[in-house]
Amino acid sequence: MSDRSDSSAPYSLLGKVEGAEKAFLKGRRRKGDDLESAVAFFLEFLRGFESFDFDTPCVTVFGSARFAEDHPYYQLARETGAVLARAGYAVMTGGGPGIMEAANRGAREGGGLSIGCNIKLPFEQKPNPYLDKFIEFEHFFIRKVMLVKYSSAFIVMPGGFGTLDEAFEVMTLVQTGKLERFPVVGMGGDFWSQLGVFARETMLREGVISPEDLEFIHRAATPEEALQIIQDH
Numbered sequence: 001m002s003d004r005s006d007s008s009a010p011y012s013l014l015g016k017v018e019g020a021e022k023a024f025l026k027g028r029r030r031k032g033d034d035l036e037s038a039v040a041f042f043l044e045f046l047r048g049f050e051s052f053d054f055d056t057p058c059v060t061v062f063g064s065a066r067f068a069e070d071h072p073y074y075q076l077a078r079e080t081g082a083v084l085a086r087a088g089y090a091v092m093t094g095g096g097p098g099i100m101e102a103a104n105r106g107a108r109e110g111g112g113l114s115i116g117c118n119i120k121l122p123f124e125q126k127p128n129p130y131l132d133k134f135i136e137f138e139h140f141f142i143r144k145v146m147l148v149k150y151s152s153a154f155i156v157m158p159g160g161f162g163t164l165d166e167a168f169e170v171m172t173l174v175q176t177g178k179l180e181r182f183p184v185v186g187m188g189g190d191f192w193s194q195l196g197v198f199a200r201e202t203m204l205r206e207g208v209i210s211p212e213d214l215e216f217i218h219r220a221a222t223p224e225e226a227l228q229i230i231q232d233h
Contacts, residue, residue, distance in 0.1 A: 063099025063157030085112025
């Protein structure tokens with residue numbers, strides 16, 4: 001696994017993937033172009049599998065990149081990372097700033113392993129400075145696989161579309177039996193309350209989800225409560 005850098009990766013195509021995801025998704029292309037993309041996908045997966053070699057049980061923390069150090073959500077994520085680390089868990093995040101940085105920071109302060117799966121974006125998102133190990137991905141879908149594959153519990157902190165995407169991906173995998181029913185813990189007070197109302201009063205009422213689907217996510221007010229939920233499962 002790379003320590004603060006992945007520039008030594010031996011795969012020649014890795015240098016060609018700048019903007020590759022946008023090019024791949026722009027519409028129909030020549031068959032040869034899609035085959036070249038498939039090779040790039042394989043190499044990126046391979047690099048991830050070779051890099052993430054650790055035995056510590058892992059919890060992935062999802063959350064927004066936009067919260068500053070003095071924000072209560074940042075402090076909550078930092079405390080959560082520390083509590084998880086002291087309990088023997090590695091903490092994995094998307095590797096960027098905000099909630100991700102806070103959780104990684106707490107993990108390092110708690111003496112645990114701090115891991116990041118960063119993403120290349122048009123507006124530069126640098127890996128946060130509290131990562132023991134990180135890898136940078138070009139493709140969002142590969143990054144999401146890595147965030148899910150190595151963890152046996154997930155904490156969802158306040159965030160935007162990306163956080164929702166990650167959380168719903170996990171719950172969909174659980175709902176469809178593609179993923180073991182690992183605990184998904186929602187934190188952040190009232191931030192998610194309207195989403196819960198929508199799930200209960202619209203989705204459930206219209207029959208697009210089942211009553212048991214509402215049990216996929218657990219609510220926790222404190223890091224200790226989140227840890228207890230994880231340990232109970």
